[in-house]
Structure formats: structure tokens, C-alpha cells
Amino acid sequence: MTTTETQVETMTFAEAIRAALTEAMEADERVFVLGEDIGVYGGAFGVTTGMLDRFGEERIRDTPIAEEAIMGAAVGAALCGMRPVAEMQFSDFTAHAMDQLVNQAAKVYFMLGGAVSVPLVVRLPFGSGTGAAAQHSQSQEAWYAHTPGLKVVMPSNPADAKGLLHAAIRDPNPVVFMEHKLLYRTASGPVPKGDGVIPLGVAAVPREGGDLTIVATGIMVSRALTAAEELAAAGIEATVVDPRTLKPLDDATILERVRATGRALLVQEAPRTAGFMAEVAARISESDTLYYLLAPVRRLSGLDAPIPYNPDLEKASVPQVPDIVQAGRALVEES
Amino acid sequence: MVATLAQSKDDARRVLATMWAIRRFEEAVDEMFARGLLYGTMHLSIGQEASATGACLALRDDDVITSTHRGHGHCIAKGADLGRMMAELLARDTGYCRGRGGSMHIADVTKGNLGANGIVAGGIPIAVGAGLAHKLQGTDKVALSFFGDGATSEGAFHESVNLAAIWDLPVVFVCENNHYGMSMSVEEVSRLERVADRAAGYGIPGGTVDGNDVQAVYEATAEAVAHARAGRGPTLIEAVTYRWKGHSKSDQNLYRTREEIESWRERDPIDRFEQAVLEAETLTEAEVQQVRDQARDAVRDAVRVGQTGPPSSTDLLGAVYAPSEVDALTVTGDGAPAPAAEAAPGPVAASAGARGEAEAP
Numbered sequence: 127m128t129t130t131e132t133q134v135e136t137m138t139f140a141e142a143i144r145a146a147l148t149e150a151m152e153a154d155e156r157v158f159v160l161g162e163d164i165g166v167y168g169g170a171f172g173v174t175t176g177m178l179d180r181f182g183e184e185r186i187r188d189t190p191i192a193e194e195a196i197m198g199a200a201v202g203a204a205l206c207g208m209r210p211v212a213e214m215q216f217s218d219f220t221a222h223a224m225d226q227l228v229n230q231a232a233k234v235y236f237m238l239g240g241a242v243s244v245p246l247v248v249r250l251p252f253g254s255g256t257g258a259a260a261q262h263s264q265s266q267e268a269w270y271a272h273t274p275g276l277k278v279v280m281p282s283n284p285a286d287a288k289g290l291l292h293a294a295i296r297d298p299n300p301v302v303f304m305e306h307k308l309l310y311r312t313a314s315g316p317v318p319k320g321d322g323v324i325p326l327g328v329a330a331v332p333r334e335g336g337d338l339t340i341v342a343t344g345i346m347v348s349r350a351l352t353a354a355e356e357l358a359a360a361g362i363e364a365t366v367v368d369p370r371t372l373k374p375l376d377d378a379t380i381l382e383r384v385r386a387t388g389r390a391l392l393v394q395e396a397p398r399t400a401g402f403m404a405e406v407a408a409r410i411s412e413s414d415t416l417y418y419l420l421a422p423v424r425r426l427s428g429l430d431a432p433i434p435y436n437p438d439l440e441k442a443s444v445p446q447v448p449d450i451v452q453a454g455r456a457l458v459e460e461s
Numbered sequence: 462m463v464a465t466l467a468q469s470k471d472d473a474r475r476v477l478a479t480m481w482a483i484r485r486f487e488e489a490v491d492e493m494f495a496r497g498l499l500y501g502t503m504h505l506s507i508g509q510e511a512s513a514t515g516a517c518l519a520l521r522d523d524d525v526i527t528s529t530h531r532g533h534g535h536c537i538a539k540g541a542d543l544g545r546m547m548a549e550l551l552a553r554d555t556g557y558c559r560g561r562g563g564s565m566h567i568a569d570v571t572k573g574n575l576g577a578n579g580i581v582a583g584g585i586p587i588a589v590g591a592g593l594a595h596k597l598q599g600t601d602k603v604a605l606s607f608f609g610d611g612a613t614s615e616g617a618f619h620e621s622v623n624l625a626a627i628w629d630l631p632v633v634f635v636c637e638n639n640h641y642g643m644s645m646s647v648e649e650v651s652r653l654e655r656v657a658d659r660a661a662g663y664g665i666p667g668g669t670v671d672g673n674d675v676q677a678v679y680e681a682t683a684e685a686v687a688h689a690r691a692g693r694g695p696t697l698i699e700a701v702t703y704r705w706k707g708h709s710k711s712d713q714n715l716y717r718t719r720e721e722i723e724s725w726r727e728r729d730p731i732d733r734f735e736q737a738v739l740e741a742e743t744l745t746e747a748e749v750q751q752v753r754d755q756a757r758d759a760v761r762d763a764v765r766v767g768q769t770g771p772p773s774s775t776d777l778l779g780a781v782y783a784p785s786e787v788d789a790l791t792v793t794g795d796g797a798p799a800p801a802a803e804a805a806p807g808p809v810a811a812s813a814g815a816r817g818e819a820e821a822p
Contacts, residue, residue, distance in 0.1 A: 158597060184597060190627065195620035198586020199593050202604070205575055206525065206594035225617065229580050230587065236781050237566045238576060239559035240794075243783035274781050277791070293787040327790030374790035 133319040140310040142284035146291035149321040160187040161213030197223035201231045204246040217252035231300040232275030246300040253306040260432035265396035270302040271373045278372040280304040282347035285317045289324030306345040327374035335363025338389035346393040353450035381415045388420035395444045398427035421461035467737035480510040480731045481756035483534040504531040508705035511730035512637045513538040515678025524603045525573040527584030532577030540572040544766035553770030560773030582615035589621045592630035603689045605633040611642025626663040631689035634697045643708045644716040657699035672700030673730040
């Protein structure tokens with residue numbers, strides 16, 4: 127780190143991602159973006175707004191509605207010296223592109239004996255809360271984290287989004303970059319200027335408290351922080367851990383923070399069964415952190431059901447702030 | 462009048478040497494498998510040597526290909542080392558994939574072969590991406606994708622050909638129509654008379670050639686390559702051929718007759734080309750025999766070299782991710798195999814990619 131004064135500007139999550147893409151494209155001509163409606167339209171969520179004018183249609187490539195070809199073209203371009211950033215319009219649409227992501231991108235380096243790697247970033251707008259129903263609202267991070275060869279990044283705030291996207295683009299491996307749709311416009315915060323990298327595999331601890339440790343991902347981080355304030359008003363102090371990258375996973379930080387409080391509340395939006403927090407729970411139980419627990423590990427997850435359209439039901443299907451407050455309070459009071 | 466391949470001494474030797482290398486390599490593989498010396502499964506392309514040879518002959522060394530599960534021929538025709546191929550089949554650390562890939566994943570990125578592929582149609586979108594990279598990099602390199610008739614039923618085929626068409630990418634799609642996708646005949650899976658008829662659906666040129674005629678495959682590919690290199694976009698070539706052997710080792714040939722197989726053996730692409738060479742008096746029978754003998758000896762050497770290689774490295778977890786300077790945690794291993802890949806003409810060697818990290822501004 128240099129000692130020069132770090133300049134900071136306030137931007138939204140979407141603006142932070144756009145800033146990272148812009149800086150990366152300016153610094154490295156190998157970087158280009160391809161996806162559906164990312165040009166004139168600016169992307170379904172406006173992330174690439176204005177980038178077509180700046181970089182032209184060769185490097186901001188609008189594609190047909192053909193996710194497998196988008197992903198495959200990105201894999202092939204990555205194999206031949208480019209640094210593609212592919213946008214799936216919705217995370218759900220990777221179902222169309224899974225062969226290229228899972229069978230090709232993820233396995234090439236291993237399968238070819240390390241002769242060549244696939245420096246590819248796949249940007250995935252994901253998550254519920256927009257009324258888009260079951261095929262446009264999923265949180266599929268466990269699919270990707272379960273695939274050797276992929277790295278999985280899930281930022282929770284604008285500064286992390288920018289620094290982690292810079293890292294993802296510079297990484298020589300395929301990186302799945304998951305952007306919760308509700309964060310694009312609602313999350314706003316200070317973001318360092320410049321193309322500084324936040325390394326993959328380093329968890330953040332945005333809040334410290336001695337009574338319980340909440341591990342949360344994506345949009346659940348801000349909900350956990352809000353819940354922690356409410357818990358504090360009730361005399362319960364929570365540590366909040368944001369893994370930021372699910373693979374590689376900084377489990378050392380998670381385990382250390384859980385040992386310090388003796389209580390673990392794991393919060394994810396994705397469905398419960400075989401979800402990412404099941405992995406976190408397993409790592410706690412497999413380690414000597416188990417002996418520090420004052421109460422069983424508790425998970426808060428989305429229901430094992432597709433996301434419904436009805437707004438009340440949609441809200442009820444994934445953890446909300448009151449759910450986290452209630453679970454945190456119960457965890458402390460029962461032990 | 463341009464001389465045909467059979468009329469030029471150098472071309473005739475080169476074509477014969479490649480086709481015989483493929484034939485002898487696969488015969489050796491077939492025999493070794495039967496003797497229990499090889500693990501897993503194999504997809505042999507015996508009978509299809511002309512399409513791999515003719516198509517690759519139309520490419521430059523720095524052009525790239527993607528291949529299929531039936532990929533030994535493509536690999537050899539693009540210039541792979543037989544010893545490293547055999548070492549891979551024998552699961553040795555000296556194999557192209559360090560014994561991690563096997564028959565279905567042999568690649569030689571230094572020769573522009575981006576790899577065989579275990580997924581039907583899996584290489585087609587990758588070739589389109591390679592073509593896109595060539596275009597963005599301002600080179601005139603071409604990407605050629607081999608696939609079978611079975612692959613044309615996959616969505617990946619349609620999405621990819623269309624994408625290459627609308628972006629005028631330098632890609633040549635070569636469908637080796639060997640009549641069967643495992644057991645399903647091409648007539649059963651399509652209403653079209655010819656696979657090449659699909660080209661019209663994407664607004665690109667397409668044509669069907671006798672895939673057992675190396676001259677015809679070469680000419681069609683050369684035309685498509687010139688078209689692509691000139692920035693005029695992709696072409697779909699259908700090379701009609703036939704695989705003499707079963708789909709894989711489990712095939713009992715229940716879906717076709719002995720007579721049908723025999724009729725195609727009579728259309729042996731190697732025999733046809735030899736006849737043309739002898740009729741043109743380009744090479745003597747003794748010279749042809751010399752090429753055959755050299756191919757036999759080269760394959761014997763490859764088996765010997767392959768068998769002497771050390772077993773695969775056991776560091777599997779270190780083999781999953783390329784080293785990264787922006788990753789604080791991921792474990793990586795010893796990287797590239799012993800015969801380190803030199804700077805590749807097209808694809809970026811993994812180690813070079815990793816070095817690039819340090820240079821990134």
C-alpha cells in the first residue's frame with residue numbers, strides 16, 4: 127500500500143461495477159464485455175450505461191439471446207488471450223450456459239494439464255425482491271461453488287464490488303461474480319478511486335460484538351448490520367462477517383470470529399438445503415471451533431421453494447431484518 | 462491448372478504421412494486397449510482420416526482448431542507429438558494433459574489445438590470465441606471447429622454458427638458427417654437432406670464434400686479459410702465420411718450392418734489417395750511403402766516413449782486453479798508440465814497469463 131491519500135467518491139453498487147469495468151477496459155485492451163442488451167440499452171439493470179459510447183461496439187458487444195454461445199465465445203476468447211467479461215442478463219439464465227461454464231471453463235486448466243487457463247468473468251445479477259418471480263430471482267451460488275475450477279465472488283457493498291471486480295478480471299481463472307439486483311440502486315457508499323484490488327479469499331468484518339457472530343452473504347450483509355443495530359438496542363452485541371468470496375472461502379476469519387463469541391448465526395437468501403451456509407456450518411462443526419459453541423449453529427435461509435410473485439410471499443420466502451433480529455435474540459437467550 | 466495434392470511430391474508425402482500416422486496410431490490404440498493396456502474408453506476415427514488431414518492442411522500453424530471426443534486424427538493433423546499423445550493415453554505425467562485428461566481432452570495449445578472435447582458440440586462455441594479473439598486482436602488468424610453430425614442437433618451448434626455469422630467471425634465449421642451419432646442415424650434426427658443445408662438458415666455459405674477425398678476436403682476448407690481470413694465470415698462444410706469402428710469400446714454395432722461397414726471400407730480414404738498418387742506417378746510404390754513404414758515406426762516409438770513417462774503428479778488440488786496474484790487463499794501447484802509450453806502462437810500459455818498479472822497496470 128502506498129501512503130498517498132486515498133481519494134473516495136460516493137457511488138451506487140451499479141456505478142461501482144461500471145467504474146471497475148471502465149477502468150479495467152482503459153488499462154487493458156484485452157478486456158471486453160459481451161452480453162444481451164448491454165449496448166444502447168445499457169444492460170437490463172443499467173450497469174453498462176454509457177459504455178458503448180466510450181468503448182464502441184467491438185468491446186461492448188451486444189449479443190443475440192443465446193447464453194450458451196455467449197459463455198462459449200467468452201471461453202474461446204479467454205483461451206486465445208482476451209479477458210472477456212460476460213454478462214448473463216439474469217443469473218437464472220446460466221441454466222442455458224452451464225455446459226460452457228461448468229464442463230468447459232471450469233475444467234480446462236485442470237483437464238489440459240495446466241497448459242492453458244481461462245481468464246473469464248461472468249457477471250450475474252441475482253436474487254429476489256423485484257417481483258420478477260421464480261425464473262428471475264434465484265440465488266444459485268451453491269451451484270457454482272460446488273464446481274471445482276470456478277471462483278465465486280459475492281460483494282455486498284459498492285467499494286467491495288469495485289475492488290473485487292478488479293481482482294476477478296485480473297485473475298487467470300474463471301470467476302463467477304454475483305451481484306444482488308436489489309443492491310444496484312439502493313446500496314450507495316464510499317468507493318476508493320483508482321483500480322485498487324481487493325484480493326479474493328479475504329473476508330470482511332464490518333461490525334464487531336461479543337455476543338454472537340452473524341455470517342451473511344450478499345444483500346444479507348446489510349440486513350444483518352441493520353439487525354445488529356436493533357439487537358444492540360436490546361443489549362446484544364453482534365459481530366458480522368461478510369465472506370465476500372465464497373470460493374475461495376476465508377474460513378479462518380469465520381472460525382476465529384465464531385470462536386470469539388461462541389454463537390453462530392448463518393444467513394443466506396438461497397434455499398436452505400445444500401446451500402452455501404451448510405458448508406459454513408460444516409466447517410465450524412469439523413473444526414475445534416465446535417468446542418467453543420455455547421449453542422448449536424443456527425441457519426437462516428430462503429425457503430426450499432421457488433420465489434413467488436406475490437410481494438408479501440416473496441418477502442416471506444427469504445430472511446428479512448426482523449427474522450435476523452429474532453433468530454439472534456433467540457440464539458443468545460437460549461444459551 | 463493447379464496441381465492436386467496427389468501430383469506434388471511434397472504434398473503427397475505430407476498427406477500420406479499424416480493419414481498413415483492417424484491410422485497406425487489408432488490401430489495401436491485399439492490393440493493396446495484390447496490387451497488391457499489402456500484405461501477408460503476410446504473413440505476411434507479410423508476411416509475418417511481424410512477429413513482431419515485435408516482440413517488441417519488448409520490451415521496455418523497459428524490458426525486454431527477445436528476438436529471432438531473422436532479427436533486423435535485432428536490432433537495429429539494439427540501437428541501434435543505422437544509420444545505425448547500416447548503418454549496421455551497411458552496416463553503419464555509426460556502426456557499432453559499430464560494424465561488428467563485422457564483421450565477425450567488431448568490438446569496442444571502450442572500447435573493451436575484448443576482441445577478434444579467430451580461434450581458433443583462443446584468445442585463449437587469455443588471456436589467462435591477464438592475467432593472473436595482473432596478479430597478483436599486485429600490478426601487474420603482463423604478458427605476451425607470439427608464436430609460430428611450428432612452435434613448439429615445441439616443448441617450450442619445453432620447459437621454458435623449464428624453468432625459467428627452475424628459478427629462475420631473468421632470461423633470454419635467442419636461437420637464430419639459419419640452417419641451416426643452413437644447409434645442414431647443422421648436421417649433419423651433431421652428432415653434435411655444434407656447437414657450443409659443448414660448454412661442457409663444462418664445466411665452463410667455451406668457445401669457438402671466427399672469426406673473420404675482428401676483433395677475435396679482440402680479445397681473446400683481452403684476456400685472457407687480464405688473467405689474467413691478476408692473478413693467475410695464463416696462457412697459450414699459437411700464432409701461425408703464413415704467410422705469403421707464402433708462409437709466407443711462398448712459398441713456392438715447393432716444399428717448398422719456388416720455390409721454397410723464393408724462398403725465403406727472399400728472407400729478407404731488412404732487407399733484412394735495412394736491410388737491417385739501412384740496413378741499420377743508422383744511417388745513410386747516403394748516411396749509410398751516408405752511413408753507407411755515411417756508411420757508404423759513413429760507410432761512404435763510413441764508407444765515406447767509414452768510408456769517410459771513417469772506417472773501423473775498426485776497433486777490434484779494444486780492442479781485446479783492457475784496461480785493468481787489477486788487471490789489470497791487458493792492453493793496452486795507446480796503449474797505447467799515438465800516440457801514447458803513455449804509462448805503459444807495463438808493461445809496464451811497459463812504461465813504467461815499469470816505473469817501478465819504482475820504487469821497489469
